[in-house]
Amino acid sequence: MTILRPYGDTTGDGMVQVSFTLPMANSKVAEGAAAQLANKMGIEPALVVHAKAMGPDFTFFVVYGRVNHLVDTSTVEIVERDYPLMTPKEVNAAIKSGLRRRLTVVGACIGSDAHTVGIDAIMNIKGFAGEKGLEYYREIKVVNLGAQVSVPQLVARAREERADAILVSQVVTQRDAHIVNTKEMSAAFRESYPSDRRPLLIVGGPRFDEKMAGELGVDRVFARGTTPGEVASYLTHQLVSNRKKVGA
Ligand code: B12
The missing domain is CATH 3.40.50.280 (Cobalamin-binding domain)
Known part of the structure; x- marks a missing residue:
């Protein structure tokens, strides 16, 4: 099978976890902004599972949720090793x-x-x-x-x-x-x-x-x-x- 979805709890459920920092103080609004960003990245629903103030003006987030994108492994391009491994x-x-x-x-x-x-x-x-x-x-x-x-x-x-x-x-x-x-x-x-x-x-x-x-x-x-x-x-x-x- 070349078309895949991420795996979280069950095969193909599409669950992913992402982390990022927003330049705003830790607050309910900041958590909402993190969820909004995740939604725009194709994660729906998005659950903010961790929010930590990084000083007064920044917040670090971990967001967990279902991504609605698929990947096609047949179109992935890689550089193959084109030389033999030697001792x-x-x-x-x-x-x-x-x-x-x-x-x-x-x-x-x-x-x-x-x-x-x-x-x-x-x-x-x-x-x-x-x-x-x-x-x-x-x-x-x-x-x-x-x-x-x-x-x-x-x-x-x-x-x-x-x-x-x-x-x-x-x-x-x-x-x-x-x-x-x-x-x-x-x-x-x-x-x-x-x-x-x-x-x-x-x-x-x-x-x-x-x-x-x-x-x-x-x-x-x-x-x-x-x-x-x-x-x-x-x-x-x-x-x-x-x-x-x-x-x-
Ligand atoms: C150790 C470390 C340091 C040490 C370095 C000590 C030393 N003598 O090397 C110290 C404390 C000095 C340091 C300083 C800084 N660091 Co630093 N550091 C790291 C750390 C924790 C580990 C890097 C490491 O040693 N990896 C282990 C080696 C084995 O892995 P590697 O480098 O990937 O090498 C492998 C391959 O990539 C490849 N490879 C690498 N080079 C080459 C070359 C050839 C020819 C080939 C064939 C293969 C090859 O082969 C290696 C083996 O597989 C990373 C974070 C991390 N976990 O990676 C941050 C990290 C690299 N540092 C970072 C930063 C920001 C800094 C500082 C700017 C911090 C600061 N504000 O002062 C300074 C910059 C100093 C400078 N002028 O460069 C950032 C870089 C972010 C970015 N976007 O570039 C990182 C990613 C940390 C982070 N998440 O923020 N750092």
């Missing part, structure tokens, strides 16, 4: 025989973003979700520049290291900072390298849509829950396996 041993062997040198990755959180936990989870040896990070891979040289790196600094270091791939993390989405910063980064790399020498550009973070690679000017977008093994496999696929095919 660290397979990655090391492929790089060693295919590149005959170590593969260099340069990573950073750019702009004012100081959320390094995500990029560290991918790059540092400690890794994520039971997988070791890229530092664990003998054939990968990892240069992690950390937080608040400017785009010119990143480009300069990439050139110095002769980077094969750039790994950029963006977690903060306020005023679309993640989109603006990523576009600035990809434009700078395109300007500073001939197209056949440009490193692979990868961006990651919890609020990215994997379908946005083209719009952002990068080669690949990784979203929440990404594991280091996926990134290592992708790097190997793009920079070793695919390159061999092109050169063959």
Whole structure:
């Protein structure tokens, strides 16, 4: 079945829960306004199950109710994984025989973003979700520049290291900072390298849509829950396996 309704108490009852904040003091009127907003979102009836003052001028709400929309799973678009998952041993062997040198990755959180936990989870040896990070891979040289790196600094270091791939993390989405910063980064790399020498550009973070690679000017977008093994496999696929095919 491709047409679905949400599930709350019984199959197909359409029950959902949403949360949001309104810029008004907590009151009966505020609760009514929350219910009105939920109605306009297609939730009918809408029950305000939680209202909490956030200081004198704001109220946080949780609303529970029946949504009258349907979803059609046959029209959902996703980015399929188009590379095979490899073990660290397979990655090391492929790089060693295919590149005959170590593969260099340069990573950073750019702009004012100081959320390094995500990029560290991918790059540092400690890794994520039971997988070791890229530092664990003998054939990968990892240069992690950390937080608040400017785009010119990143480009300069990439050139110095002769980077094969750039790994950029963006977690903060306020005023679309993640989109603006990523576009600035990809434009700078395109300007500073001939197209056949440009490193692979990868961006990651919890609020990215994997379908946005083209719009952002990068080669690949990784979203929440990404594991280091996926990134290592992708790097190997793009920079070793695919390159061999092109050169063959
Ligand atoms: C820890 C944290 C902090 C720490 C960061 C410490 C550090 N060294 O990183 C501190 C306390 C410093 C902090 C500060 C701030 N924070 Co903060 N922070 C968080 C928090 C709680 C967790 C983030 C985290 O570590 N997640 C765990 C990692 C493993 O997950 P991840 O980042 O998603 O990474 C995974 C994937 O996304 C992906 N990935 C990520 N990057 C990359 C890169 C590549 C190349 C690849 C392949 C994959 C990849 O792989 C990772 C593993 O799967 C989040 C809320 C939350 N629960 O998410 C808020 C949150 C991100 N922070 C937020 C805010 C607002 C701030 C501040 C502005 C607060 C303030 N007013 O000062 C400051 C900004 C500081 C700055 N200049 O950036 C907001 C952002 C809102 C928004 N719309 O953007 C959040 C969402 C909290 C909230 N709900 O309001 N924060």
